[in-house]
Amino acid sequence: MNKLGIVSHDAGGAEILSHWIKKNYSKNEYIFYLDGPAEKIFKNNIDNKLINEFANCEIGKFIELSDLIITGTSWQSSIERRFIKSAKLHGKKVISILDHWVNYRERFITEGNLILPDEIWVCDEYAKKIAEDKFKNISLKLIENPYIENLKKNITSYMKLNSNLMTENILYVCEPIKDHAKIQFGDENYHGYTEESALKYFLKQIDLLNIDYKNIIIRPHPSENIKKYNWVIAKFSNLNIIIDNERSLMDQIMLSNTVVGCESMAMVVGLVANKRVISSIPPSGRECSLPHKSIEHLKEIL
Known part of the structure; x- marks a missing residue:
C-alpha cells in the first residue's frame, strides 16, 4: 500500500x-x-x-x-x-x-x-x-x-429534508483579491478593482437588480478576518447586512436565492445549487475568470 x-x-x-x-x-x-x-x-x-x-x-x-x-x-x-x-x-x-x-x-x-x-x-x-x-x-x-460531487449529494438530501425552504437572502462571497494582487504583482489594484470596491459597487446598485431579499449575508473568505468587512454595516446602514462565516457555505447558499461575488469558487457552488449567480467585478476591473456561461455580470446587467 x-x-x-x-x-x-x-x-x-x-x-x-x-x-x-x-x-x-x-x-x-x-x-x-x-x-x-x-x-x-x-x-x-x-x-x-x-x-x-x-x-x-x-x-x-x-x-x-x-x-x-x-x-x-x-x-x-x-x-x-x-x-x-x-x-x-x-x-x-x-x-x-x-x-x-x-x-x-x-x-x-x-x-x-x-x-x-x-x-x-x-x-x-x-x-x-x-x-x-x-x-x-x-x-x-x-x-x-469530488468536492462538487459531494455537494450535489448533500444538496439533494438537504432539499428532501427542507422541502419548504425559505430562500430569502442574498449571499455575497468574499475573496482577498488585493492581497493576491500585491503578492503577485506588487500592486493591490493591479486587476482594476479590490474586494472592497467590488462589494461597494454591488451594494450601491442592489436596488436596480429587482431581487426580493430579507438579508444580505456577507461571507468572508476562510483566510480573512471576520472583522474585515465591519465597515460595510455602517456605510450601508439602510440595508439589512449580516457578516457570517460560521454557518456552512452550503447552508448559506441553500437559504439564499442569489449568490454574488467576484470570481470565487463558492459562486460555482451556487450554480450547482441552481441559484442565480452574479459577478460583481466593476467596469474598471478585468473580466471574470470563471468560464461558466450561466454566471451573470453586474456591469452588463445595469
Whole structure:
C-alpha cells in the first residue's frame, strides 16, 4: 500500500483534496502537511483520528517518508511550491491539483523559476483546456471533482429534508483579491478593482437588480478576518447586512436565492445549487475568470 504525502494550504485545493482522500482512504496510507485554511477544512471533512499530521516535519524528511506527494496549488503560501521543488530534487513523483481557472503558471513559480510537478490534475474540461494551453510538456489528468460531487449529494438530501425552504437572502462571497494582487504583482489594484470596491459597487446598485431579499449575508473568505468587512454595516446602514462565516457555505447558499461575488469558487457552488449567480467585478476591473456561461455580470446587467 502506497504512503501518500498530502500538502495543502489554501481552501480551494483543500476541499478537493480532502474529499478525494475521503473517497479513496482505504486504498492508501496518508501523512499530512497542512497549514492555513486547509487545517480546518481537512479536520471538518475527514475524521481527526485519520489525519496523521507532520506539520512540523522537515520537508526533506516528509518527502522521504512518502512514496508519492500530492499538493494543492496555493497563492497565499509557498508551501506547496517548496514541496514540489524538493520532491523533484529527491526523485519523488509529485502531483498537483488545480482548483480554479486562473493564474495557472503563477502557481508554480518559485524564486522566479517555473517548477512544475510530474503530473497535474484538473477537475473539468474548462480547466483542462486552459492547462493544455499553458503547459505543453506535462502529464494532465482529468478527474471527477469530488468536492462538487459531494455537494450535489448533500444538496439533494438537504432539499428532501427542507422541502419548504425559505430562500430569502442574498449571499455575497468574499475573496482577498488585493492581497493576491500585491503578492503577485506588487500592486493591490493591479486587476482594476479590490474586494472592497467590488462589494461597494454591488451594494450601491442592489436596488436596480429587482431581487426580493430579507438579508444580505456577507461571507468572508476562510483566510480573512471576520472583522474585515465591519465597515460595510455602517456605510450601508439602510440595508439589512449580516457578516457570517460560521454557518456552512452550503447552508448559506441553500437559504439564499442569489449568490454574488467576484470570481470565487463558492459562486460555482451556487450554480450547482441552481441559484442565480452574479459577478460583481466593476467596469474598471478585468473580466471574470470563471468560464461558466450561466454566471451573470453586474456591469452588463445595469
